[in-house]
Amino acid sequence: MPHVSKKKLTEKSQKYIESRFLAILKKPESVMVLKDILTNTELTMLAKRLLVVIFLAQGYSFRKISQALKMSTSTVDRYAKIIDKGGFENIRKLISRNSKENEVLENFIASLFNIKIPSYNGKNRWKWLDKVLEK
Numbered sequence: 001m002p003h004v005s006k007k008k009l010t011e012k013s014q015k016y017i018e019s020r021f022l023a024i025l026k027k028p029e030s031v032m033v034l035k036d037i038l039t040n041t042e043l044t045m046l047a048k049r050l051l052v053v054i055f056l057a058q059g060y061s062f063r064k065i066s067q068a069l070k071m072s073t074s075t076v077d078r079y080a081k082i083i084d085k086g087g088f089e090n091i092r093k094l095i096s097r098n099s100k101e102n103e104v105l106e107n108f109i110a111s112l113f114n115i116k117i118p119s120y121n122g123k124n125r126w127k128w129l130d131k132v133l134e135k
Helices: 011-025 030-037 040-057 062-069 073-084 089-097 099-113 127-134
Strands: none
Touching (some): 011 030, 040 062, 040 089, 062 073
């Protein structure tokens, strides 16, 4: 579990830090920056959170998602309920916009996990995941 300081930032300071961080994430080398500042556990946690939302949006079953991401079905269900209440709106918008942005997001997540995602679009795009789940 990440350690959060009990000393609170001012709202102005927090907004400034967030804006600078988001500016860094817009750069092509953002994955390397994240790998520099986050532990492997934090990177995995971030990638899994993004992937569960993507996989739910693509219609994968709770069981398949939990097996692929090594998380409980109740955790997947919790994310599904957040989505049902309108949560993760920005991620869902990014996923639904167009395939080029999907590819960028998926490759970003894959680079965190050091996995290769196929560069083609279409129905069989996540076939690699199905193979993993069959094992």
